[in-house]
Amino acid sequence: MAVTLKATKRNSYAKSATRQIRESGHVPAVVYGKEKESKSIAVNSIDLVKTVRDEGRNAIISLDIEGDKPVDVMLHEYQMDPLKDELEHVDFYIVNMSEEMDVEVALNLEGEAIGTKDGGVLQQPLYELQVRAKPADIPEEISVDVSSLAIGDSIAIADLPKSDKYEFTDDEETTIATVVPPDTLNDVEEAPEENAEPELVGASDDEEEK
Template sequence: MATILKAAPRNEMKGSTLTTIRSAGWIPAVVYGKEYGNKPVQVEEIDFIKTYRAEGKTGVFSLDVEGEKTDVMIYDIQYDMMKNQYVHIDFYAANMKEEMDADVPVNVVGEAQGVKDGGVLQQGVFELSVRALPKELPDSIDVNVEELEVNDSIFVKDLKSGADFEFNNDPEEMVVSIVPPTDEPEEETAEEEEGAEPELVAGEEGEEENMEE
């Protein structure tokens, strides 16, 4: 059974009204699409969190606005880290028969052999642009790094696109690499510091010459 998220129409756009909506446990949102137009709505925060956990950012689910159901995806989420609160959600009304572009998170899998040998993993991109029908968009792009040695890299061209989607990124774009560890300069030991002769500044040097005279 497809996931259904219920929403209510939202008419007021004033800041004070939005604050009241959030205080009541709802999230202001908007639904838009080429054929759908633009409709302000609001969704209950608890229901949205359950839907987001179940479908992810690229999952397609049904948004029910007063009995009118529309296939949508989560296009953008605004979250206030200070208040620990969802601020606004953008839902995209997807045409299920038309390919679309979406940013899909990169998920690094495993521990690289090069990291075990002292190297450092560098991740070049954290999302990849993918084109596919809405139902075929992946939740994430898994990149297995277990066999990577120091100085090895994985580029977009090295990733195997699924049968139902393709990458939009430059094939030569680096996704992850293992770089050699950086050598930190050795700190001067206490003995070296004690054995070092203090440098004389110009004023001190002149005073010594006067004393000799």
């Protein structure tokens, strides 16, 4: 079931009007879709952040625009102010609930690989997977149990359980988790020579050269 988010229409695109929108706790946005007329709107920043945090990045949002019928959308893109760490602009994409679409879904590794207990290092080359599904069938995340991985073992996309609701579009041979042997060359520190004189802490370059 889609979560509802209220929106107001934007009639002015002047910088002063945009500034007022942000100062009022809202963020300028645009909503558009395939063969759909784009509309400029504004939504409450806190409500939007809470919705994405609670429902996930790929949540279906019922956008309730004043004066219009609610429309099902997904958060498509957003821009952040790097200095203030605040939302500057948001793009919503109108979805067709009966058509498949391609999205990125977070990949979450679960468990402690047994290989790490033997000194191995768990590596995760991918943190998101490309998934094709109808909007209502998009998973919030893909969880993979890595507890059985020993040193030298790996998991590829082809090893993931198949679903009748979605499919992965990345190369099936792509590795998503692996346990590699410890790099002993980097872990072993060079021992000082037995007859080497200790370095003087805080000594100047001139003193060291003498």
